[in-house]
Amino acid sequence: MKNLAGISIADNEFSGQIPDSLGNISRLQKLDISVNKLSSSIPLSLWSLTGLIALDLSQNIFEGLLPPQMAKLKAIGYIDLRSYRLSGNISIALRELQSITYLDLSNNSFHGQIPQQLGRLFNVEYLNLSHNFLSCVIPKSFSNLSYIYSLDLSFNMLEGEIPEGKVFSNVSITSLMGNRALCGVPQLKFPPCPANMITTSTSSAKLRLIKFVLPSVASVLVFLACFSLFVKFFMRKKAKASSQEEPPCLNYHGWIPYFELARATDNFSEDNLLGRGSIGKVYKGSLEDGLFVAVKVLNLQVEGASRSFDA
Template sequence: MLQKLYLGSNKFSSKFPLSLWKISGLLYLSVSQNSIEGEVPSDIGELKAIVGLYLHSNHFTGVIPSRFGELQNLQYLDVLNNSFFGQIPLSFANLINLEFLNLSSNALSGTIPKSLETLSYLKSISVSFNDLEGEIPSGGVFANSTLQSFLGNKGLCGMHILEIPACAINNPGKQSKLKEVLLKIVTPVVISSILIFLFVSAWIMKRKKKGKSKDVEKVPEIKTYQLISYYEIQRATNNFDGSNLIGEGSSGSVYEGTFSSGTTVAIKVLDLENEQVCKRFDTECEVMRNVRHRNLVAVITTCSSDYIRAFVLKYMSNGSLENWLYREPCHLNLLQRVTVMLDASMAIEYLHHGNDTAIVHCDIKQVNVLLDEDMVVHVGDFGISKILAVSKCMTQTETLGTLGYIAPEYGSEGIVSASGDVYSYGIMLMEILTKRRPTDEDICNENLDLRKWIIQSFSGTMMDVVDANLFCEEEQITRKSEICIASMIELALDCTKEMPESRITMKDVVKRLSKIKNTFLEM
């Protein structure tokens, strides 16, 4: 009699044979990581002896049959990463031997059955990335569950899980009395506050007339060179000596240079043989004329002649974020990574929302995030950026960004919009947490992108997903680190939704990341 059937990690497609759902003596069935379609039939109830059932990472759809509740020997049930919808069956409460339950990354709705608290053997449950709502039960397995098990369900609430909002208390009698008391206390306070507000507003308006906003105005002061020649650049870089070379790319080279005044700068020299690159010089000049922010690379001056196209930039002594992720002995702890990504988000938010016309960077990635001597972020390289007309929220381009970071609509149709930058930022956020490039061979070989890889891998422990170097100073992951990382991953997933209109804005990113950082520091 067949007792174990393992068909996982193949390329099976179409529907699963109905006869295999009726093998009454089967103990273990695994068809995970295929492309199997269709619904799970009610015949599932015939698998009376089944102990382990692994259906994850397929294309199963439909509701989860209530006859699952008849499988009283079942200990392991994993349906992660499918398309099941409807409610979690109440009959799951009959799975008296169940130890592991993973329902993550489906489209389940409704509430989490409170009856699951009664399953005394249940050690692990995950319902992340569904459309569940209502209160998270607090007893049984839920008492020791972490935020990771409930991520991606906007409607869930419950005070016993940190970072999940508390459920609203609905008690009309108490609320009525509370409103009456608050009205007596709050009314005079509100009137006083309005008067103070009017006075302060008048004072602020006077102050604003004297200067620009803090973020825009306080760019580090560097001596500005009105005119610079090819000869001066040649001398500053020791005739473009290899020892001065900082980096090379498809558009040209970057050199460290020192002028006669003693000022050290970075000099970006474009490849004149590439016609597209020469066009980028004009684009970058136009963008830099329109922006000024503490988290954008400061352009000191430019040099344009028959021999050279070059930008003279503020020197970033700590190199790029890519160096800090992938080159030893560089290392960033969790707080530093949060701070770096917050700085970067502020720069992109300014590009999108801080000017009369939105500027789309189009090439957000680790190598374009630079760090100065104080580890302050400066986003650079505007060579393929687009300035959107006031009346437009998107445009088209034939110039692609970097593979792995570009949004789906950008790569397939050339559609450029601010939400494309949000997508690239989300990929970068995933990369800084996992130390996995979006083009890593093992991810591409499994026909995954970084987003899908994280969702698929997140059903295990957090250590299976994140960069182990984050915790080199800790014997084990702390509660506050776990909450911080889980919140950042959820933010990254909200940035990288497939449909542009479903993504959040950079304003939302800045708000949420600021809250994540503050929560981490306060715990």
């Protein structure tokens, strides 16, 4: 049944393993096998389903690690892996899931640090890492998450200063409770951070800045200056040539990579917002070939969004 687009067998009593042949359903977009008694590990073939936009495997008894192969799910917008026995470190491969808006890894046995790279999930709106064994500090990169409305880091082993930023100004105490040594944010009844912690952190940050960051920045600036001169020369030459050609075809239906759309709209900046609708937003942008486009970003959690995408 290779043409299936969706499978839902949730809330049953299926047991045993997920068959490896599930990876042959190449057109699969939505898979929900939550609330069953499935066990063993998640087959690697599942992560080759590059068309998946929603994956719910929650409340089963899977074991194992999150493999780097999950980075292949470039179109995924929804992942629910809560209430498993998954363990190990949280894979930095998650940073490749740039379309994801909902990610739940709660009630597992993940340990180690929360990867700084999760701060690159710019479109995430819901992130739940609660009830694990995650340690060390909360990544400051989480302050970059502009669209997030729900962040839950409760009942881990986190410590240190709670970062500043939009998400932490709106977070509730229940989202951070159950950690052993967090400090700061007195309005949430956490103790103030010791002065030596802040001083040490600031001093080491300055030292790192002087030793490593400044030379790198200088090198990058020199490179960018040279590259900018090259691009200007190339674009001038290209503009002269294109002025003698036909204008770009407006019936273009090719594939455009996500990163190109993000670049064209300045990472979906509010400055490029053309309008809002019941199922999403529309942004203006300019592609590398000079073609101006309108990019519609659908909220896949709204009924009718998938039909609009098909249309």
